[in-house]
Amino acid sequence: MEAGFSLIEVAVVVLMTGILAAIAAPSWDALTSRQRVRSVNSQVLQVMRQAQAEAKRTKANYKVEFDVTQDPPEYSVHLATATPVWQTLNVDGEVKAGMVELAITDPYPSTQNGVVFNYLGNLEDEEDVNFQVTVRPKDNTNNNAKRCVKAVTLLGLTEIFDRDACD
Template sequence: MTEKPERSFSLCQQTAGFTLIELLVVILIIGVLAAIAAPGWLGFVNRQRVNKANDIVVAALQEAQREAKKRKLGYSVSFRTDNNIPQIAIYPKDIDPSSFWRTLGEDLGLKAGQIVLGTNLTDTNTTTSTSSVSYASTTPTTITFDYTGALDLLVKTKTSGLTSVQNNKIGNKGLIVAVAVAKPGAPTQATEMKRCVIVKTLLGSIKTGKDTECD
Protein backbone atom coordinates (compact mmCIF):
# COMPACT_ATOMS: atom_id res chain seq x y z
CA MET A 1 0.00 0.00 0.00
CA THR A 2 2.88 2.37 0.69
CA GLU A 3 4.93 1.55 -2.47
CA LYS A 4 2.59 3.07 -5.05
CA PRO A 5 2.86 6.69 -3.86
CA GLU A 6 6.64 6.39 -3.85
CA ARG A 7 6.67 5.22 -7.47
CA SER A 8 4.31 8.04 -8.43
CA PHE A 9 6.54 10.64 -6.74
CA SER A 10 9.63 9.24 -8.46
CA LEU A 11 7.89 9.36 -11.84
CA CYS A 12 6.93 13.00 -11.31
CA GLN A 13 10.53 13.88 -10.56
CA GLN A 14 11.72 12.26 -13.78
CA THR A 15 9.15 13.93 -16.04
CA ALA A 16 8.93 17.43 -14.55
CA GLY A 17 10.73 20.16 -16.58
CA PHE A 18 14.01 19.84 -18.58
CA THR A 19 17.42 18.78 -17.44
CA LEU A 20 20.34 21.18 -17.85
CA ILE A 21 21.68 19.19 -20.79
CA GLU A 22 18.29 19.30 -22.54
CA LEU A 23 18.09 23.07 -22.08
CA LEU A 24 21.56 23.50 -23.53
CA VAL A 25 20.62 21.40 -26.55
CA VAL A 26 17.48 23.48 -27.14
CA ILE A 27 19.45 26.73 -26.86
CA LEU A 28 22.06 25.38 -29.28
CA ILE A 29 19.41 24.43 -31.83
CA ILE A 30 17.78 27.86 -31.57
CA GLY A 31 21.17 29.52 -32.07
CA VAL A 32 21.91 27.45 -35.17
CA LEU A 33 18.50 28.22 -36.69
CA ALA A 34 18.95 31.93 -35.96
CA ALA A 35 22.39 31.92 -37.59
CA ILE A 36 20.92 30.28 -40.70
CA ALA A 37 17.93 32.64 -40.90
CA ALA A 38 19.70 35.94 -40.12
CA PRO A 39 21.53 36.43 -43.47
CA GLY A 40 18.33 35.72 -45.39
CA TRP A 41 16.37 38.19 -43.32
CA LEU A 42 19.07 40.85 -43.67
CA GLY A 43 19.13 40.33 -47.44
CA PHE A 44 15.35 40.74 -47.58
CA VAL A 45 15.50 43.98 -45.56
CA ASN A 46 18.28 45.38 -47.77
CA ARG A 47 16.37 44.55 -50.96
CA GLN A 48 13.32 46.32 -49.61
CA ARG A 49 15.42 49.40 -48.80
CA VAL A 50 17.01 49.74 -52.22
CA ASN A 51 13.76 48.97 -54.02
CA LYS A 52 11.88 51.66 -52.13
CA ALA A 53 14.73 54.17 -52.47
CA ASN A 54 14.81 53.52 -56.21
CA ASP A 55 11.05 54.03 -56.42
CA ILE A 56 11.58 57.47 -54.87
CA VAL A 57 14.15 58.37 -57.55
CA VAL A 58 11.74 57.26 -60.29
CA ALA A 59 8.94 59.33 -58.73
CA ALA A 60 11.21 62.39 -58.47
CA LEU A 61 12.17 62.27 -62.15
CA GLN A 62 8.56 61.75 -63.19
CA GLU A 63 7.44 64.65 -61.00
CA ALA A 64 10.03 66.94 -62.59
CA GLN A 65 8.85 65.92 -66.06
CA ARG A 66 5.21 66.58 -65.15
CA GLU A 67 5.98 69.95 -63.63
CA ALA A 68 8.09 70.95 -66.64
CA LYS A 69 5.24 70.20 -69.05
CA LYS A 70 2.55 71.63 -66.78
CA ARG A 71 4.35 74.90 -66.04
CA LYS A 72 6.03 75.19 -69.45
CA LEU A 73 9.53 75.69 -68.01
CA GLY A 74 12.66 73.69 -67.30
CA TYR A 75 12.63 71.51 -64.17
CA SER A 76 15.59 69.83 -62.51
CA VAL A 77 16.32 66.92 -60.17
CA SER A 78 19.64 67.05 -58.34
CA PHE A 79 21.42 64.39 -56.28
CA ARG A 80 24.13 64.60 -53.63
CA THR A 81 25.38 62.98 -50.40
CA ASP A 82 25.71 64.95 -47.18
CA ASN A 83 27.29 63.28 -44.12
CA ASN A 84 26.71 59.85 -45.70
CA ILE A 85 23.02 60.67 -46.18
CA PRO A 86 21.70 60.64 -49.79
CA GLN A 87 19.73 63.76 -50.68
CA ILE A 88 17.52 64.80 -53.58
CA ALA A 89 16.07 68.13 -54.78
CA ILE A 90 13.27 68.84 -57.28
CA TYR A 91 13.07 72.47 -58.41
CA PRO A 92 12.60 74.88 -61.35
CA LYS A 93 15.71 74.96 -63.50
CA ASP A 94 16.78 78.55 -62.89
CA ILE A 95 16.20 78.60 -59.12
CA ASP A 96 18.83 77.97 -56.45
CA PRO A 97 18.10 74.45 -55.10
CA SER A 98 19.37 75.19 -51.57
CA SER A 99 15.92 75.20 -50.00
CA PHE A 100 14.71 72.15 -51.95
CA TRP A 101 17.08 69.49 -50.63
CA ARG A 102 15.51 66.64 -48.69
CA THR A 103 16.73 63.27 -47.46
CA LEU A 104 16.19 60.46 -49.93
CA GLY A 105 13.69 58.12 -48.31
CA GLU A 106 13.06 60.31 -45.29
CA ASP A 107 9.70 58.59 -44.83
CA LEU A 108 11.42 55.19 -44.85
CA GLY A 109 13.48 55.89 -41.76
CA LEU A 110 16.79 55.32 -43.57
CA LYS A 111 19.88 56.00 -41.49
CA ALA A 112 23.30 57.27 -42.53
CA GLY A 113 25.43 54.53 -44.04
CA GLN A 114 22.57 52.17 -44.98
CA ILE A 115 22.06 53.31 -48.58
CA VAL A 116 24.57 54.92 -50.93
CA LEU A 117 23.54 57.11 -53.89
CA GLY A 118 25.46 57.53 -57.14
CA THR A 119 25.25 58.69 -60.76
CA ASN A 120 27.31 58.45 -63.93
CA LEU A 121 26.77 62.12 -64.79
CA THR A 122 29.79 64.22 -65.67
CA ASP A 123 27.74 67.42 -66.03
CA THR A 124 24.07 68.39 -66.23
CA ASN A 125 22.34 65.88 -68.56
CA THR A 126 25.76 64.65 -69.64
CA THR A 127 27.75 61.45 -69.39
CA THR A 128 30.15 59.52 -71.61
CA SER A 129 30.17 55.96 -72.91
CA THR A 130 33.02 55.13 -70.53
CA SER A 131 31.66 56.87 -67.41
CA SER A 132 30.85 54.48 -64.58
CA VAL A 133 28.62 55.26 -61.61
CA SER A 134 30.37 57.25 -58.87
CA TYR A 135 28.89 56.98 -55.38
CA ALA A 136 28.52 59.31 -52.40
CA SER A 137 29.52 62.51 -54.19
CA THR A 138 29.06 65.67 -52.16
CA THR A 139 28.97 67.65 -55.42
CA PRO A 140 25.44 67.78 -56.83
CA THR A 141 24.71 66.13 -60.17
CA THR A 142 21.64 67.18 -62.11
CA ILE A 143 19.13 65.98 -64.66
CA THR A 144 17.01 68.73 -66.22
CA PHE A 145 13.90 68.44 -68.39
CA ASP A 146 12.71 71.15 -70.75
CA TYR A 147 9.12 72.37 -71.11
CA THR A 148 8.24 69.32 -73.26
CA GLY A 149 9.48 66.82 -70.69
CA ALA A 150 12.52 65.92 -72.80
CA LEU A 151 16.10 66.33 -71.63
CA ASP A 152 17.08 69.99 -71.69
CA LEU A 153 20.32 70.28 -73.66
CA LEU A 154 22.49 73.30 -74.26
CA VAL A 155 22.91 72.49 -77.95
CA LYS A 156 19.64 73.03 -79.83
CA THR A 157 18.66 72.85 -83.46
CA LYS A 158 15.40 73.85 -85.13
CA THR A 159 16.10 72.43 -88.54
CA SER A 160 17.76 69.03 -88.39
CA GLY A 161 16.43 67.33 -85.29
CA LEU A 162 18.91 65.95 -82.76
CA THR A 163 22.54 66.78 -83.45
CA SER A 164 25.44 64.38 -83.00
CA VAL A 165 26.55 66.47 -80.03
CA GLN A 166 23.17 65.98 -78.38
CA ASN A 167 23.17 62.25 -79.03
CA ASN A 168 26.64 61.88 -77.54
CA LYS A 169 25.70 63.60 -74.29
CA ILE A 170 23.87 60.64 -72.79
CA GLY A 171 26.36 58.00 -73.95
CA ASN A 172 25.49 54.41 -74.80
CA LYS A 173 24.16 53.52 -71.37
CA GLY A 174 22.09 56.63 -70.71
CA LEU A 175 22.02 58.80 -67.61
CA ILE A 176 22.11 56.51 -64.57
CA VAL A 177 21.03 57.30 -61.02
CA ALA A 178 21.76 54.34 -58.74
CA VAL A 179 21.07 53.38 -55.15
CA ALA A 180 22.89 50.52 -53.45
CA VAL A 181 23.32 48.90 -50.08
CA ALA A 182 26.41 50.43 -48.46
CA LYS A 183 29.30 48.17 -47.50
CA PRO A 184 29.49 47.52 -43.75
CA GLY A 185 32.05 49.89 -42.28
CA ALA A 186 32.43 51.72 -45.61
CA PRO A 187 29.34 53.94 -46.04
CA THR A 188 30.61 55.56 -49.26
CA GLN A 189 31.08 52.26 -51.10
CA ALA A 190 28.39 50.17 -52.80
CA THR A 191 27.78 46.45 -52.50
CA GLU A 192 26.60 44.40 -55.45
CA MET A 193 22.95 44.88 -54.44
CA LYS A 194 21.98 47.85 -56.60
CA ARG A 195 18.91 49.37 -58.20
CA CYS A 196 18.92 52.24 -60.69
CA VAL A 197 16.93 54.55 -62.89
CA ILE A 198 18.16 55.11 -66.43
CA VAL A 199 17.15 58.04 -68.63
CA LYS A 200 17.86 56.25 -71.87
CA THR A 201 16.79 58.69 -74.60
CA LEU A 202 16.86 62.41 -75.17
CA LEU A 203 13.06 62.40 -75.10
CA GLY A 204 13.27 61.57 -71.41
CA SER A 205 12.13 57.95 -71.42
CA ILE A 206 12.87 56.27 -68.09
CA LYS A 207 13.60 52.62 -67.32
CA THR A 208 14.79 50.80 -64.21
CA GLY A 209 17.63 48.34 -63.78
CA LYS A 210 19.40 46.32 -61.12
CA ASP A 211 22.81 45.02 -60.10
CA THR A 212 25.22 44.97 -63.10
CA GLU A 213 22.85 47.14 -65.18
CA CYS A 214 23.61 49.92 -62.71
CA ASP A 215 27.39 50.02 -63.23
Protein backbone atom coordinates in the same frame (compact mmCIF):
# COMPACT_ATOMS: atom_id res chain seq x y z
CA MET B 1 8.55 11.05 -12.03
CA GLU B 2 8.14 14.82 -12.14
CA ALA B 3 6.68 16.77 -15.07
CA GLY B 4 8.76 19.31 -17.01
CA PHE B 5 11.96 19.45 -18.98
CA SER B 6 15.41 18.55 -17.79
CA LEU B 7 18.24 21.08 -17.89
CA ILE B 8 19.89 19.17 -20.74
CA GLU B 9 16.73 19.29 -22.87
CA VAL B 10 16.40 23.05 -22.35
CA ALA B 11 20.10 23.57 -23.17
CA VAL B 12 19.74 21.55 -26.40
CA VAL B 13 16.71 23.60 -27.50
CA VAL B 14 18.51 26.88 -26.73
CA LEU B 15 21.61 25.69 -28.63
CA MET B 16 19.55 24.63 -31.67
CA THR B 17 17.72 27.97 -31.67
CA GLY B 18 21.05 29.82 -31.56
CA ILE B 19 22.43 27.79 -34.46
CA LEU B 20 19.33 28.42 -36.58
CA ALA B 21 19.48 32.14 -35.81
CA ALA B 22 23.17 32.27 -36.80
CA ILE B 23 22.36 30.56 -40.10
CA ALA B 24 19.40 32.85 -40.87
CA ALA B 25 21.00 36.20 -39.89
CA PRO B 26 23.05 36.80 -43.08
CA SER B 27 20.07 35.97 -45.29
CA TRP B 28 17.86 38.33 -43.32
CA ASP B 29 20.45 41.09 -43.56
CA ALA B 30 20.72 40.62 -47.34
CA LEU B 31 16.93 40.69 -47.69
CA THR B 32 16.53 43.92 -45.72
CA SER B 33 19.43 45.52 -47.58
CA ARG B 34 17.87 44.60 -50.94
CA GLN B 35 14.51 46.00 -49.85
CA ARG B 36 16.09 49.29 -48.76
CA VAL B 37 17.87 49.65 -52.10
CA ARG B 38 14.63 48.94 -53.99
CA SER B 39 12.72 51.49 -51.92
CA VAL B 40 15.30 54.24 -52.44
CA ASN B 41 15.61 53.38 -56.13
CA SER B 42 11.83 53.64 -56.52
CA GLN B 43 11.96 57.02 -54.82
CA VAL B 44 14.72 58.16 -57.24
CA LEU B 45 12.50 57.16 -60.18
CA GLN B 46 9.53 58.92 -58.61
CA VAL B 47 11.58 62.11 -58.09
CA MET B 48 12.77 62.12 -61.70
CA ARG B 49 9.21 61.64 -62.95
CA GLN B 50 8.01 64.37 -60.59
CA ALA B 51 10.48 66.83 -62.16
CA GLN B 52 9.31 65.79 -65.61
CA ALA B 53 5.64 66.21 -64.68
CA GLU B 54 6.27 69.62 -63.10
CA ALA B 55 8.07 70.76 -66.24
CA LYS B 56 5.07 69.78 -68.36
CA ARG B 57 2.53 71.22 -65.94
CA THR B 58 4.21 74.60 -65.51
CA LYS B 59 5.62 74.80 -69.06
CA ALA B 60 9.03 75.64 -67.60
CA ASN B 61 12.38 73.87 -67.34
CA TYR B 62 12.63 71.79 -64.17
CA LYS B 63 15.79 70.29 -62.77
CA VAL B 64 16.23 67.26 -60.55
CA GLU B 65 19.54 67.07 -58.68
CA PHE B 66 21.06 64.52 -56.33
CA ASP B 67 23.60 65.24 -53.60
CA VAL B 68 25.57 62.02 -53.22
CA THR B 69 27.88 63.51 -50.59
CA GLN B 70 25.14 63.49 -47.94
CA ASP B 71 24.30 60.44 -45.84
CA PRO B 72 21.51 59.55 -46.47
CA PRO B 73 21.58 61.07 -49.96
CA GLU B 74 19.48 64.12 -50.82
CA TYR B 75 17.56 65.34 -53.85
CA SER B 76 16.01 68.54 -55.10
CA VAL B 77 13.30 69.18 -57.70
CA HIS B 78 13.17 72.83 -58.68
CA LEU B 79 12.91 75.30 -61.53
CA ALA B 80 16.14 75.13 -63.51
CA THR B 81 16.86 78.76 -62.63
CA ALA B 82 16.03 78.45 -58.91
CA THR B 83 18.18 77.55 -55.95
CA PRO B 84 17.79 73.90 -54.89
CA VAL B 85 15.90 73.02 -51.72
CA TRP B 86 17.27 69.68 -50.55
CA GLN B 87 15.21 66.78 -49.20
CA THR B 88 16.42 63.44 -47.92
CA LEU B 89 15.94 60.20 -49.86
CA ASN B 90 14.85 58.26 -46.81
CA VAL B 91 11.55 56.57 -47.72
CA ASP B 92 9.47 57.80 -44.77
CA GLY B 93 12.38 57.65 -42.33
CA GLU B 94 13.19 53.98 -42.93
CA VAL B 95 16.64 54.65 -44.40
CA LYS B 96 19.19 55.92 -41.91
CA ALA B 97 22.76 57.15 -42.37
CA GLY B 98 25.17 54.43 -43.49
CA MET B 99 22.54 52.21 -45.13
CA VAL B 100 22.61 53.17 -48.83
CA GLU B 101 24.74 55.24 -51.17
CA LEU B 102 24.10 56.88 -54.51
CA ALA B 103 26.45 57.14 -57.45
CA ILE B 104 25.88 59.36 -60.47
CA THR B 105 27.00 58.26 -63.92
CA ASP B 106 26.79 61.06 -66.42
CA PRO B 107 28.42 60.65 -69.84
CA TYR B 108 28.94 64.42 -69.92
CA PRO B 109 29.28 65.57 -66.30
CA SER B 110 28.34 69.16 -67.02
CA THR B 111 24.92 68.84 -65.37
CA GLN B 112 26.22 68.75 -61.79
CA ASN B 113 24.51 65.55 -60.62
CA GLY B 114 21.16 66.19 -62.23
CA VAL B 115 19.10 66.56 -65.37
CA VAL B 116 16.84 69.27 -66.73
CA PHE B 117 13.44 68.52 -68.27
CA ASN B 118 12.00 71.10 -70.68
CA TYR B 119 8.40 72.25 -70.99
CA LEU B 120 7.54 69.14 -73.05
CA GLY B 121 8.94 66.78 -70.42
CA ASN B 122 11.91 65.93 -72.63
CA LEU B 123 15.53 66.10 -71.58
CA GLU B 124 16.71 69.65 -72.22
CA ASP B 125 20.24 68.54 -73.14
CA GLU B 126 20.88 65.54 -75.39
CA GLU B 127 24.07 64.90 -73.42
CA ASP B 128 21.87 63.85 -70.48
CA VAL B 129 20.74 60.70 -72.30
CA ASN B 130 22.12 57.78 -70.27
CA PHE B 131 22.29 59.88 -67.11
CA GLN B 132 22.18 57.25 -64.37
CA VAL B 133 21.60 57.21 -60.62
CA THR B 134 22.82 53.98 -59.01
CA VAL B 135 21.67 52.91 -55.55
CA ARG B 136 23.57 50.26 -53.62
CA PRO B 137 24.03 49.18 -50.02
CA LYS B 138 26.59 51.31 -48.19
CA ASP B 139 28.58 48.26 -47.07
CA ASN B 140 28.74 47.20 -50.75
CA THR B 141 29.05 43.51 -49.82
CA ASN B 142 25.86 42.55 -51.66
CA ASN B 143 26.47 43.54 -55.29
CA ASN B 144 23.25 41.78 -56.35
CA ALA B 145 21.29 44.47 -54.52
CA LYS B 146 22.54 47.24 -56.83
CA ARG B 147 19.80 49.02 -58.81
CA CYS B 148 19.72 52.12 -60.96
CA VAL B 149 17.49 54.59 -62.77
CA LYS B 150 18.55 55.74 -66.24
CA ALA B 151 17.32 58.54 -68.45
CA VAL B 152 17.15 56.32 -71.53
CA THR B 153 15.93 58.60 -74.33
CA LEU B 154 15.88 62.27 -75.21
CA LEU B 155 12.09 62.12 -74.82
CA GLY B 156 12.61 61.72 -71.08
CA LEU B 157 11.96 57.99 -70.71
CA THR B 158 13.34 56.83 -67.35
CA GLU B 159 13.67 53.16 -66.48
CA ILE B 160 14.82 50.98 -63.60
CA PHE B 161 17.66 48.50 -64.14
CA ASP B 162 19.46 46.17 -61.78
CA ARG B 163 22.82 44.48 -61.22
CA ASP B 164 24.98 44.25 -64.37
CA ALA B 165 22.77 46.61 -66.39
CA CYS B 166 23.89 49.37 -64.02
CA ASP B 167 27.57 49.12 -64.95
